[in-house]
Amino acid sequence: MTHYIENYSYPYKTRGSGAVTRTTEKLTGLSRLSHFLVGIETIDTLIERSAVYIRDMLHVDYCRIFILAPDGHYQFKSKRPESGEAVEKIFQLVSNSTDPQRPSSLEQILDSKARELLGLKIRDCHWIIPLRVEQSQVGTLVLAKANSTEIDAFPLDTYYLVDLIADQLGNAVHRKQLNEQLENSSIEIVLALSKTLETRDPYSGAHSKRLASFSEQIARHFKMSASETRELCWAALLHDIGKIGIEDSILHKPGPLTAREWEVMKSHSEVGAHIVKGLSGLENIASIILSHHERVDGKGYPHALRGDQIPMGAKIIAVVDSYSAMTEGRVYKAARTHEEAISELKKNAGLMYDPEIVEAFISLFEEAS
Ligand SMILES: [Fe+2]
Incomplete structure (x- = not known):
C-alpha cells in the first residue's frame, strides 16, 4: 500500500520546519497508535477506542470503524435494513476499486439513506478507506470533517498517514479476530472437559x-x-x-x-x-x-x-x-x-x-x- 507516498513527499519537502513539526507529531501519534492497538483486549473495545484516538489525531469531526463479520456482511444498528444494504454496497464499491481512495464531498457517493445511517451531514467532507490485510478486506474506516472542502479537511500530508493507520488498524482487527476464534475453540474445550469431569x-x-x-x-x-x-x-x-x-x-x-x-x-x-x-x-x-x-x-x-x-x-x-x-x-x-x-x-x-x-x-x- 504505497500509493500515497508521492502525495505525502510534496508538503514534507516544501513547507519548512512547521511542516516537519506537524509531521513529527503525526508520526509520534502513529507510533502511539501501534502500541495502543496491541494492548486492547476485545474487538469492540478496539473499534470504540481507536475511533476516538484517530479522530483526535487527525483533527476530524467523525471517525467510525466498521468490521466485516465472518458471514461477509457488516452489522449496522439500523431499524431499516435497506439503509444497511445501501452502505454495504458503497463500502464494497470502494473496496473493489483499484484507484487510490480519496476524500470527497458526500453528494458524490453517499445517498441520503447511507448518510443517515452513518450520521453524516450533507456538507461534511468524507473519506471511505477499506481496511485490508493483504488482499482480504476486514472492515472499513470512515472519516469526515464538517463543512469542509477536501483540502481543508484532509491536507495532503494526511494521506500517507491515513494509509498507515488503515494498515495498522486492519492488521490489529485481523489479529483480534484470530485470537477470538482461538479463544472460542478454547472455551469449547474447557466446557467439554468440565462436562466430562462432571459426568465422572x-x-x-x-x-x-x-x-x-x-x-x-x-x-x-x-x-x-x-x-x-x-x-x-x-x-x-x-x-x-x-x-x-x-x-x-x-x-x-x-x-x-x-x-x-x-x-x-x-x-x-x-x-x-x-x-x-x-x-x-x-x-x-x-x-x-x-x-x-x-x-x-x-x-x-x-x-x-x-x-x-x-x-x-x-x-x-x-x-x-x-x-x-x-x-x-x-x-x-x-x-x-x-x-x-x-x-x-x-x-x-x-x-x-x-x-x-x-x-x-x-x-x-x-x-x-
Ligand atoms: Fe485438587
Missing part, C-alpha cells in the same frame, strides 16, 4: 463452578487483567480434571483414604496439568492446575514450592477450594459453617495459604453483607 464425578463439577465464581471475584479484587481472570476461571473449572483418571474405588470411597490411595489421589494435579498442557490455548493454565495443592510454607505437593514460587492463580484456587470443600462437606466429613471455615483459613494463613489472598477472600463476604 458430579460433586467435582458443581464444586468447580463455585470455585470459578469465587476466583473471578478475587481476580477483580486484585485488578487482574481480563486475560489473567479468564485463565484463572478456566483453571478453577478444570483444577481437578486429573481426577478423571482416578479409579472409582478411590474417587468415590466413602471414608478416609489409605496411604497408597492417597498417593494415587495426589497424582491428580500432575495428571490434570499434563492433560491441559497439550491443548491449544490452555497451555498457560497448566501451571495453575499443577500447583493448586502447594502450600506457602513449602509443605504442599507435588513439588513442595514456597511462597512466591507458587503461581498467584494456584494460591487463589487453594483458598477458594479449601473454603468450598469445608462448607460443602464430604460423604465422610460433615459440612462446616461459614464462620468455622473462615476461622480455619485465618488459622492457616501464612502456612497453607497466602495471607493476602485469605484477606481478599474474606473481604468478599464483608462487601456483600
Whole structure:
C-alpha cells in the first residue's frame, strides 16, 4: 500500500520546519497508535477506542470503524435494513476499486439513506478507506470533517498517514479476530472437559463452578487483567480434571483414604496439568492446575514450592477450594459453617495459604453483607 507516498513527499519537502513539526507529531501519534492497538483486549473495545484516538489525531469531526463479520456482511444498528444494504454496497464499491481512495464531498457517493445511517451531514467532507490485510478486506474506516472542502479537511500530508493507520488498524482487527476464534475453540474445550469431569464425578463439577465464581471475584479484587481472570476461571473449572483418571474405588470411597490411595489421589494435579498442557490455548493454565495443592510454607505437593514460587492463580484456587470443600462437606466429613471455615483459613494463613489472598477472600463476604 504505497500509493500515497508521492502525495505525502510534496508538503514534507516544501513547507519548512512547521511542516516537519506537524509531521513529527503525526508520526509520534502513529507510533502511539501501534502500541495502543496491541494492548486492547476485545474487538469492540478496539473499534470504540481507536475511533476516538484517530479522530483526535487527525483533527476530524467523525471517525467510525466498521468490521466485516465472518458471514461477509457488516452489522449496522439500523431499524431499516435497506439503509444497511445501501452502505454495504458503497463500502464494497470502494473496496473493489483499484484507484487510490480519496476524500470527497458526500453528494458524490453517499445517498441520503447511507448518510443517515452513518450520521453524516450533507456538507461534511468524507473519506471511505477499506481496511485490508493483504488482499482480504476486514472492515472499513470512515472519516469526515464538517463543512469542509477536501483540502481543508484532509491536507495532503494526511494521506500517507491515513494509509498507515488503515494498515495498522486492519492488521490489529485481523489479529483480534484470530485470537477470538482461538479463544472460542478454547472455551469449547474447557466446557467439554468440565462436562466430562462432571459426568465422572458430579460433586467435582458443581464444586468447580463455585470455585470459578469465587476466583473471578478475587481476580477483580486484585485488578487482574481480563486475560489473567479468564485463565484463572478456566483453571478453577478444570483444577481437578486429573481426577478423571482416578479409579472409582478411590474417587468415590466413602471414608478416609489409605496411604497408597492417597498417593494415587495426589497424582491428580500432575495428571490434570499434563492433560491441559497439550491443548491449544490452555497451555498457560497448566501451571495453575499443577500447583493448586502447594502450600506457602513449602509443605504442599507435588513439588513442595514456597511462597512466591507458587503461581498467584494456584494460591487463589487453594483458598477458594479449601473454603468450598469445608462448607460443602464430604460423604465422610460433615459440612462446616461459614464462620468455622473462615476461622480455619485465618488459622492457616501464612502456612497453607497466602495471607493476602485469605484477606481478599474474606473481604468478599464483608462487601456483600
Ligand atoms: Fe485438587
